[in-house]
Structures are given as structure tokens and as C-alpha cells.
Amino acid sequence: MTGSPDEALIVNGVPWFDTDGRPVNAHGACIVEEGGAYYLFGEYRSDDFNAFIGFSCYSSTDLVTWKFERIVLPQQPGGLLGPDRLGERVKVMRCPSTGRFMMYMHTDDRTHTDAWIGLASCDSIAGEYTFHGALPFEGAPLPGWDMGTFQDADGTGYLLLHEGDVFRLSDDYTHAEEKVVSGVAEGGESPAMLTHDGTYFLLFSNKTSWERNDNYYLSAPAITGPWTSRGLLAPAGSLTFNSQCTFVLDLRLDGAVVHLYMGDRWSFPRQGSAATYVWQPLTVDGDTLTLGSYLPSWSPRTGAPADLAGRAAPLAFRSNRAGNAAEAVFTGHRVAVVGDSDERGGYGRVEILDGERGQVLHSLLVDFYSKAPDHGLRYVSPPLPAGRKVVRVTATGTYPEWFDKARHRYGALDAFVTTTEVIDLG
Template identity: 55%
Template sequence: MSQQSFIVSGVPWFDDRGRTVNAHGGCIVEENGLYYLFGEYKTDEENRFAGFSCYSSPDLAHWTFRRIVLPQQKDGLMGPGRIGERVKVMRCPTTGQYVMFMHSDDLGYYDPHICYAVCDTIDGDYEFRGPLTFHGESVHRWDLGVFQDDDGTGYLLVHEGDIYRLSDDYLSVAEQVGEGIALGGEAPAVAKLGGRYWMLFSGKTSWDCNDNYCLSAPTMRGPWTYQGLFAPEGSMTCNSQTLYVLPVRTAHGEIAMYMGDRWSFPHQASAATYVWQQLSVDHGRLRLAEYQPSWSPISGKAEPFEGRHVDVGFWSDKAGESVSIPFHGSRVALTGKADQWGSYARVGIRGAGMSEESAMVVDPIFVSWYAKSPDAGYRYVSPELPEDDYVLTVTVTGEVPQWTDKSGQRFGSVGSMVDVDEAIVAQ
């Protein structure tokens, strides 16, 4: 049984090239039997716009890299020295065009614009058009979401809870239909469930996570009612920040899939991960009631990573210390505890009996053991490999992942610990 058929939250995912799926802050568009994942193509070195990526999948588990659909521009709002975030794509029903929305900013986050690009094909080269306008003026906002209603009406959602109805061609704002419904909120997303509209928000804690919350309304124009937290209090929304809600058809009916980002500053390219979980409406309240570390999008049911369990018991905060785990199989997972003392390790796989870096079959990537809310579970799941003899190596970096926001407030870890409990080897 292939574990790659399952969604495993909080671990790096690998695409058809064996590289980490690098598509954060984005969305999914379903078309012609494929799911298209758009996101920020991050680097492990610095926070800057390097492009927006697109991946496709038939099952939300096997991901194929399509291309960088919008690269860094030569100059201007999406040029060098700029931020590019929160990419969202919708197909406009009146024109057939795909319209991409994004947050552009300077590196200090003092020059926000909502911008857009267009393309005739879902995974083609998008043409950057510049800032989105409302009454002829640029929309100077940052964290954004989008929502397409059943009748094709498109909405732009921004921080603080402002809601804008887009024009029929999605290329400008027609009117503002909501204002300040979530003061202090960011990362908005909307789902339509149980005959009501639900808007999800995160608090503002920089790259760190927090307990996200939601509001509901009978229409997108409101009135919006605060409904409190939708995940268990103290879980920090499963250590993630709300991103998008996707309807998914399973063998047991349609579910609403919460999509969240588990950011990992500064190593966002390989160590930032995804938290995809099921939402439901229970007694009139939106709930992410039970965290499923691994589940099947086909059945909608929880499925563990199955294999032979190997005790590792490695625990260290000393830079350069490592543990090597020989195994015979086609895939391997690591479990361990992540908490506020956690840090980064470099994790890679080489062929057994080979020590040269050129013999690596899975290049070392940064993997995070930091979690604001303590979590014991999967930390790493390798890509599928030909069944053979391998050695997995975990090396402590000694780096303390911490940062400050532009107000000077400190966030992140207080240590450099890496804790590996066991390896699970699949044949």
C-alpha cells in the first residue's frame, strides 16, 4: 500500500522530480479531473519574490511540477527587491480567462498593493497587469483571499475583514460589500457550508501561528456574526495559518478541506509545510474537531503510515551531531516531538555503503522541529524510492529559528533541539 496516496500534514512533500513542493500562501483550482496548486515559490535564504509556482495532481497526493507561472518581473511592483505573497487564481466565467491575484510589497512591508495577472490557460505563462483598482485607485491592502460564489460572482477578501465584489471580468473592484468585520485579522478565506458563508481569519503574529477564528453570515454582504475558534483552543490551529478551503469529493461524500500553512522562517522552501484537514459544521458551528496526521482524500478517512517501526531515540541540540539510520525499503518516515525549543535538522538519504554527496538519492533539506503548540508526530516522510538499501541521516544545524516583526516584537524558538523518536520503514 503506497503511503503517497495519503495526505500527511506538517511534513515536506515531494513532487515528481523529487524536490519539495514549494507552493505556499496559495490556493487550489480543480479543472478537468486535476487539482492545480498555486503558491509562493519560496527560497531557503531570504524572504523575497522568486515567482509563483503551479503543480497538478489527480488525487491531492501525487504532485507534478508544471512551471513557474509568474516569474520575478524585470522591474516594477513584482520586480527585484519586492515581496510577492498570497497568490490566488480564479477562472472568470464571463471571459474564460484565469485571473491571478497577489500581494505586492517592498521588503519592509510599507508599500502594499493588490495586483493581478491573466492567462488563457490554467498553467500557462501569466501576464502581469499591475495593481487592481477600485474607483481608479490602487487597492493598498496586503493579506488577501478570494471566493467565487455559486453564481460566478468573484470576491476579494483582505485583512481586517474588508470584502470587495469584483467586476464581471474580475479585472477591477466593482464595490465594497463588507468593511472591518474582523479588525486585527489577516489571512482571510471563505467557505460555503450548511447554507451559510464562513469566513476564516488568523490573528497577526508574523510567521508564527495562533488560534484562528471564524465568522458566519447568510450572504457575503452580511450581517457577519463572530463564531469563535474553529480548532481546539491552544492548538494554534494545528500549528498553522488559514489559507484556503477546498471542496473535495470522497467516496463518502463531499468534504470541506481546510488548507493551512505551517510557516518556517527563515527556511521556507523546504521546511515550511502544509496542514490539510477536514472541516465540518456541527450544531451550527464550524469545526476542525479532530487532527488527522495522515488521511486519504479518496476515502476521507484517517490512514496511518504503515511499516516496520525502528527505535531511534536521538535527542540533541549540538550543531553537527547526527544520527544515521540504515534501512531496506521504498520509503521511510520519522516521528518525534516538536515544541518551542525545537530547531532545524538537515535530513537526506543516500545509498547504503556510499558516503559521497554525489551518491545522495534524496538531497538534504531543512526539516523543522519547532512548534508553538507541542506536537508529537510525523516530522519527515521521504519520497517513494525503488526498494533497496539506504541510509537516512539527520544532522542538527544548531540554528535557533527566531525573528522580529517590523515593530521589534520577537517570535520563534528558544532552542535548537532535534528530537527523533522512531523511523517507520515501508517496503
């Protein structure tokens, strides 16, 4: 199926741009539906350092066109979210009993040795949230790092933690009231939950630092269990289509509920510009949950796969030498770049130039690395002025690389940038 030029499609694994043309910067995210709009909350990341800047909020009516609202919780003067601290995995729920919007997050120091679950709140969904410190449990601050949240149909709120612990929140969502599940996913992180026809599902990734891995899930007839391991979400070796789960959103399409898997493609250290997103419909059959076949692009209006419509032209380029570049001419308002990512891929810079004056209209760093090889869309531009333009792809000679706390190395083995074609999207 080919989408019409004006059809709003979710395009996976490429940078997304907000209505101001800036990258959508909201990682480890969640979505809250409120007042006929979707609100995306996430970590506002930097390319320069791994520390808490703030949590961002974007709004959309179609899950594709995102408007930046504000940094809803900025760095604090001190304390758990003060300078040189971490703030991750932000999740927001509207408390039914109070009407307030409650925010939860992992707070830590930069050595990951001072981990606590934090709490903030606000009267309006996109206002500036007030940070309250650590979430209490049994009169003491609750420790924890990777976390998620889940709101059941009756309004009960739950906090999901690494290793498979689940806490029921108080009626006003201000503290954890009861630990209802303990340790059902040893070694699991980045938890997410959904329910379908009376069955509950818990999603986790394995611990591989910023690297992607084969995420897995469990199911149970009730949140309290018993929980049964069910296997992988996606085909083995696909590394969950090169992503890590962060949240599941219930979409209502033609009277039916479609569960939307939301995942991150981290890109350390260039998280602010080069990290991307993988959002895919989940398929549920009894106690089986799967991502099925990977959808490079699809319509959130229908839930069906749809290709970007345009005219393709070759752009055969492969180089790991800094400064080597390839160009192609196009005339449409948007352009896409198709290429390969693999273990030897690095960072490339994609630039859009005015075809007459040579002025740079847009420039972004793009990640061509993935541990599981992939051929497909690497970049789709924001809307551009009319007229003749040039898309230029340049090898930077740099690549993603990082080390975990045990000094194990992760990341690319080289700095190749590989493209095969461009698509003039008209």
C-alpha cells in the same frame, strides 16, 4: 485505520515532494480544479532571502502526487513585482464570463509599507500569466496586503482582505466593483471563505508575523452579512494545529462536499525547504465550523484518517549540538522519521545514504520547532531506489528566529532535534 502501502495519503506537517523529488514549494496557496485535475498555486519561496521569486503551479489528480508545471508568474523587470519586492497570497479563479484565469496577489516592498492588490491573467491555467499591475477600485489602485478570494455558486467573484473587508469583483474579474463587507474582523489576516447549506463562513488568523496562532471564524446568512463571530477553528492552544489558514477547497466525495482547510506551517528563514502544509477536512454543523481532531495522515479519496503502513524501529536521539547525529538502516522505497517539535526545537538535517557506498541520495533541512508541542511525523522521504539504505538525522545547531516590524522576537528558544523512531514504509 492503516493505509495500504500504495494508498495516496495527505500527510500533514512534513515536507512534500513533487514527481522530480524536489520539495513542493507553493505557500500562501490556493487550488483550482480544472479538466479533471487540481492545480496548486503558491508562493515559490527561498531559504536565502524574503523577496518575490515567482508564483508556482503544480498539478495533481489525487491531491497527493504533485507535478511541477512551471513558475507561472516570475519576477517582473520592474514595478510592483520587480526586484526586491514581495509577492504573497496568490489566488486564481476562472472567470465564467470570459473563460480567462485571473490571478490576484498582495504586492509590497520589503518593509511592508507599499501594499497593493495585484492582478494578472492567462488564457490557460498553467501558462505564463501576464501581470497587469494594481487591481482598480473606483478608478484608483486598491491598497491591501493579506488577501484571499472566493467564487460563489453563481460565478460571482469576491476579493477578501485583512480586517474583514470583502469586495465584489466585476463580471470580467478585472476590477473590484463594490465593497460589500467592511471591517468585520479587526486584526484579522490570511482570510478564506466557504459556504455550506446557505451559510457563509469567513476564516482568519491573528497577526503574529510568521508564528502560528489560534485561527477563528465568523458566519453569516449572506456574504453581505450580518457577520457573527463564532470562535476558534481548532482547540484553544493548538495554534490551529500549528498552522495558518490560506484557502478552503470544496472536495466532492461520494456525492457529498467536504471542505478542505489548507494551512501553512511557515519556517522562517528556511521557507523554501522546511515550511510545510496542514490540510484537514472541516466539519460543518449549522453555523458551527471546526477542524475537530488533528489527522496526521488521511485519504483524500474517502476523507477518512489512515496511518502510514510500515515497520517501526527505534531512533532515540536528542541534541542541540551541531554535528551530532543518529542513524538507522532500512530497505524500503520510502522512510518516515517520527519525533518531537516544541519551543526548544531547531533545524535538523535528514539524509538518506546508499547503504553500500555511503552516497547521499537525498538531503533536506527539517524544522523541529513549534510553539505548541507536537509528537508525530517530522519527515517522509520521496521514493528511493531499492536496496539497503541509511537514514541519518543531524542536529545543525540552528533554529527559526525572526523579528516583526516592531522588533518583537519570535521563534525557537534553542536548537534541539528530537527523534523517537523511524518507519520503513516498504
